[in-house]
Amino acid sequence: MANDVIVASTAVDAEAVDAIKNHHAQLAGQVAVLTDAMLAAIDRGADFEPPRAAVLEFLTGELLPHAAAEEERLYPAATRTERARPLVEAMIAVHRIIGALVERIRIEPPVRAAASGHALRVLFDAHLTDENERILPIVAADPEVSLAEVTHGMHELLGGHAAANGAAPSHTCGCGEHDADDPVLDVRAVPHSIRHATVFGAFDAVPVGGALILVAHHDPVPLLHQLAERNSGRLDVDYEERGPDAWRLRLTKR
Structure with a gap:
């Protein structure tokens, strides 16, 4: 894009x-x-x-x-x-x-x-x-x-x-993904201007209890704050890798 x-x-x-x-x-x-x-x-x-x-x-x-x-x-x-x-x-x-x-x-x-x-x-x-x-x-x-x-x-x-505005997304996929089956979104090649929106869309598609693996080129702290706000705080973040080449995070929807 x-x-x-x-x-x-x-x-x-x-x-x-x-x-x-x-x-x-x-x-x-x-x-x-x-x-x-x-x-x-x-x-x-x-x-x-x-x-x-x-x-x-x-x-x-x-x-x-x-x-x-x-x-x-x-x-x-x-x-x-x-x-x-x-x-x-x-x-x-x-x-x-x-x-x-x-x-x-x-x-x-x-x-x-x-x-x-x-x-x-x-x-x-x-x-x-x-x-x-x-x-x-x-x-x-x-x-x-x-x-x-x-x-x-x-x-x-x-x-x-x-x-x-903080409302929970209406879509749930019910696919039962977890652990190694969690979808992976590598945003390092996504243009900065649409990077957050891409993550928002991807996380909207994750069912409650499911997770998205996010790969970024830096610690995406501002993005995490926005994502938590969008989901009324129903977000758990676990760091699987902290640089130097990539940050890998598991984002779980509660």
Whole structure:
């Protein structure tokens, strides 16, 4: 995902860009944890249906509506610029592939469904990079388009604020992951501007009693404070490694 500064035509549009990019990061974090849960179930021979149900709930309830909102609001604004039209057509084609992968996750046997989930994660990460680096700059820089107005009231594009205000996330995955099966999120390669949002999204996908292994290049104390606040203090932190090359922490949701 991009870490470049996007030049927006107004201050409110710049805020809208940040909101969209943060929402993208949260979605990517959730996709990572939920698809990893399916792979982990295959690896340990556990019941595959709970993680399958969890990822389908998220994909149909959050990810596909996000894609539909982009096609309704964001992409038409981008196609005002002639050079963006082929790109938008390609983005819509990716949405169709994502939809097909969701259906494969729904109907295929466990191993194939888990493979489809991994493919969806890789494709979605690349798709978000294109949106952050190519679509958003075009719309934000157009003085005749207000990105803030285009996205106004669109939870599907901007994300919600309940978890950020301390409410517990409504999603639980029920996959029973623990110990070595805990999902691992290495944020060392994630751009700083969206690093916290990526962790927030990933931790939102962790069920109560479950844990996320976080790998960072320094002790993420400010992030831990924000994460605890988002989850009303229902967070336990155990350091498994303290540098010098990496900090590895187990974040458990209580």
